[in-house]
Amino acid sequence: MTPNGVNVKHPDKLFIGGEWVTPASNESIEVVNPASEEVVARTAAAGNRDMDAAVAAARDAFDNGPWPRLSPMERMAKLMEMVDHLETRVPELAAAWSAQIGGLASTAGPMHAGGVAGLRGIASLGERFAWVEQRPGMAVDTVTVVREPVGVVVAIAPWNGPFAIMANKVFYALIAGCTVVMKPSPETPLEAYIIAEAAEAVGMPAGTVNLVPSDREAADHLIHSTDIDKITFTGSTAAGKHIASVAGGNMVRATFELGGKSAAIIRDDFPIEAAAGILGNTITVMSGQVCAMLSRAIVPKARHDELAEAIAGVMKGVKIGHPDDEDTQLGPVAMHRQLERIEMYIEAGKASGADLVTGGKRPAHMNKGYYMEPTLFANVDNTSRIAQQEIFGPVLCLIPAEDEEDAIRIANESDFGLNGSVFTNDAQAAYDIARRVRTGVVGQNGMRMEWTAPFGGFKQSGIGREGGDEGIHAYVETKTILTDAGVEV
CATH class of the missing domain: 3.40.605.10 (Aldehyde Dehydrogenase; Chain A, domain 1)
Structure with a gap:
């Protein structure tokens, strides 16, 4: 069959x-x-x-x-x-x-x-x-x-x-x-x-x-x-x-x-709306079930709330539907046990004190299938479970940082080291920060993949x-x- x-x-x-x-x-x-x-x-x-x-x-x-x-x-x-x-x-x-x-x-x-x-x-x-x-x-x-x-x-x-x-x-x-x-x-x-x-x-x-x-x-x-x-x-x-x-x-x-718990570092020179568009749409790729997924976003504290609001706006506009529909942006997760795993982590995120900005539940209009809304947690403590463990679903953690040095520290404060990104219009800055992040791949301005290049991870990745x-x-x-x-x- x-x-x-x-x-x-x-x-x-x-x-x-x-x-x-x-x-x-x-x-x-x-x-x-x-x-x-x-x-x-x-x-x-x-x-x-x-x-x-x-x-x-x-x-x-x-x-x-x-x-x-x-x-x-x-x-x-x-x-x-x-x-x-x-x-x-x-x-x-x-x-x-x-x-x-x-x-x-x-x-x-x-x-x-x-x-x-x-x-x-x-x-x-x-x-x-x-x-x-x-x-x-x-x-x-x-x-x-x-x-x-x-x-x-x-x-x-x-x-x-x-x-x-x-x-x-x-x-x-x-x-x-x-x-x-x-x-x-x-x-x-x-x-x-x-x-x-x-x-x-x-x-x-x-x-x-x-x-x-x-x-x-x-x-x-x-x-x-x-x-x-x-x-x-x-x-x-x-x-x-x-x-x-x-x-x-x-x-x-x-x-x-x-596995991975890859971080995107957002620098001050990168526009909020552009960052929100990339992050809010990336987390829906393959329903978030990508080992290299940018599931942590690290942003200067002064820009945190504005970025959280902008990402939430993008997520609320995501079309959730059947995978055969051409306009669907987010389909189901792969298995029932995977859906239960994501729900468990969402509850852990709530218990950690992070702010559930949007999502966190099954979409009301889908009465069959293993669906989960795109979900954003803000003001996430990088030592919490949702920031340290791989969720493998459409769940994004937004983490505030004091400055660029603190952002690099937070990015490296992980057992994983598979992928990462630096959101900046300065390619030299992206390169310089990438050299300091302990991860196998770093892309400028998004979850970028190059199939002709070596791929793999540091640490437990x-x-x-x-x-x-x-x-x-x-x-x-x-x-x-x-x-x-x-x-x-």
Whole structure:
């Protein structure tokens, strides 16, 4: 069972060793549309035995199969074929995203078209990356440094951006020569099916790409396998810490892109109305369910009340509606438990003494679906729960600061360090402040993203980087070969 417009051939099966196979158990995954609260898809659910089979297939494909032994250029050519296939399925990817998490139809198409286009840049590393380098040595004639695939990769993606995040992991792993076991979120398994079908369509070697959607118990069994070489995980910090402990115990390589509580610092030179427009509309992007979301806004105390009033005005004008409506600006949050989590934090914000300026409840005109109004808390204490913990919903905290130095201190007063922004018309000031904020990305005047650049976090926001040419480093091992004469490479 799949949603309208999504043509997955074998949703009741797993993709292991190049074949669509029936799972060892009779378990299945149900996907609920958050706008209608109805089941819109059912897929197979992998159990422990299926996880073992997928790892064994990937292990054999890496140890004995052709993929790691192809040249980077040969791998690039095959991945470009996969991109060609995925380009034809952008409408399905968009429909799957909207049906599974309530993503807005108005943005789903361009978002997934851009995600597919970005894969060409990853594939092109086959010809651009320095796979082999030679340099003169001091104790030997020639030092040859080679980058070889890390091995069997377990790729675990979250539910908010399931295609782009999973596809990026898969393409980086594959261009490096690794083999992959995909473990999508149980809330959004469909995109990984389309990636698996793309691999099948272009004739990827058996076992090179495997798919095992599952619940958390079977996923935990997967990460404990001693036959895997690397885990790449995007998701919550709590889950990341658990995976890190398991990976460390087995000395498995691991990279993590985790949570955030990113701050926007508003300088005195930036107009209030412009800041309000950016902040009030940004918090509605994907219903606030973005790890890099600017969920804290830090403003000089003298401008605080004026900015609070202006943001509230923007939020009150946001069109809340069904994700299929073209004029909808804010759709539902992805799951009922996510709605309950947001409501819990709103109550915590009230109890903290912060001012609830607008929002904080379900919209009265939506009698079905997991909806929450855009919500603004003002006069927020940066040490409070709503300022320190990731809410993952359309809730913005406005925090007053004494001056610019205090604003930078507040921005850094966080366990997270994923994203940030400096609102200013002075690019040099934006750069100078960005250098002092301990976060992986800082953009001028908004939640700016650049898919050709490395992305990742400081502190509890993760380890390692995805995106850009730097993204390949997590999927290769560096080997040094020392010889008494120059050799052909």
